[in-house]
Amino acid sequence: MKKYIGIEDVNDLQELVSEALQLKKENSALSLGKGKTLGMLFFNPSLRTRLSTEKAAKLLGMDVMVMNADKDGWALEFEDGAIMNSNKAEHIKEAAGVLSQYCDIIAVRAFPGLENREKDEADQVFLGFTKYATVPVVNLESATGHPLQALTDAMTITEMSTKKRPKVVLTWAPHPRALPQSVPNSLVEYMQKMDVDLVITNPEGYDLSKDVRKDTPVYHDQEKALKDADFVYVKNWSSYEHYGKILSENPAWTVDNKKLGLTNDAKVMHCLPVRRNVVIADEVLDGENSVVIQQAGNRTFAAQAVLKRILENNK
Ligand SMILES: NCCC[C@H](NC(=O)CCC(=O)O)C(=O)O
Numbered sequence: 001m002k003k004y005i006g007i008e009d010v011n012d013l014q015e016l017v018s019e020a021l022q023l024k025k026e027n028s029a030l031s032l033g034k035g036k037t038l039g040m041l042f043f044n045p046s047l048r049t050r051l052s053t054e055k056a057a058k059l060l061g062m063d064v065m066v067m068n069a070d071k072d073g074w075a076l077e078f079e080d081g082a083i084m085n086s087n088k089a090e091h092i093k094e095a096a097g098v099l100s101q102y103c104d105i106i107a108v109r110a111f112p113g114l115e116n117r118e119k120d121e122a123d124q125v126f127l128g129f130t131k132y133a134t135v136p137v138v139n140l141e142s143a144t145g146h147p148l149q150a151l152t153d154a155m156t157i158t159e160m161s162t163k164k165r166p167k168v169v170l171t172w173a174p175h176p177r178a179l180p181q182s183v184p185n186s187l188v189e190y191m192q193k194m195d196v197d198l199v200i201t202n203p204e205g206y207d208l209s210k211d212v213r214k215d216t217p218v219y220h221d222q223e224k225a226l227k228d229a230d231f232v233y234v235k236n237w238s239s240y241e242h243y244g245k246i247l248s249e250n251p252a253w254t255v256d257n258k259k260l261g262l263t264n265d266a267k268v269m270h271c272l273p274v275r276r277n278v279v280i281a282d283e284v285l286d287g288e289n290s291v292v293i294q295q296a297g298n299r300t301f302a303a304q305a306v307l308k309r310i311l312e313n314n315k
């Protein structure tokens, strides 16, 4: 693996999932990354991604440097040919070039602004680093995708499924803030490559991009979609069609025990952080069907598998 931007960098998802599950089983330190440095830049908050990726790198013997780039770094200019006489002190060309002097792998988190669809799809910050860095770049959640989360989710479903082809339902749930489509986009892309029966359910106006959905069925009736589900993946996202807008905060979409009763005793997943009693009810998160903590635990081994492959490729 040369880099980890998204699903296009994975040509054997099942094998990568198996490798991550094997690393989890072994849970031991390796020396492959000795003398190598991972640099992580965060333009947005993080708990899981930051700590699980650091842990993964350390399990591989790597050194880790982390920077809250939005607060501690110079304001970056991304436009080619810009006359930098305003408030941006450093161009992405120098920033990415210099970081590549210090790091063997660079990882970046940069959320979308959710105001301008074209701008977000150009993914200026994250793709700026992939363009100008001379070392491999890893996606820690960009404007359009969260592939380390989706790999974790593929691992979690693989290890917890009791049948060959489980039904996985991705359901939208309400949220007071406008959130990215990154997590659902990547989940859908990864599930489409797995042997699962994937169904998406969301209110009208919340359909994900057609390029992501492809032929995956979308129900605007949540109860119908949940019927016989083996896994329910709960997530809010803002509208793609009415870009970045909150069209509904309808509490009828919150996942509670009544909704869970429609399923095949489904396991409940969420990438976290989760707003209790808005997205998912306490009774579900505190109940036996919730696997959100184990899911978050798998983040370490998904990151370890990806970093390991990149180190092996660049040995
Ligand atoms: N990385 C996991 C999710 C990150 C982000 N959630 C958030 O920003 C939630 C913040 C809040 O609840 O206010 C998202 O949905 O993409």
Ligand SMILES: NC(=O)OP(=O)(O)O
Pocket (backbone or CB within 6 Å): 045, 046, 047, 048, 049, 050, 141, 149, 271, 272, 273
């Ligand atoms: N799921 C996830 O990416 O969590 P953080 O935003 O806390 O990293």
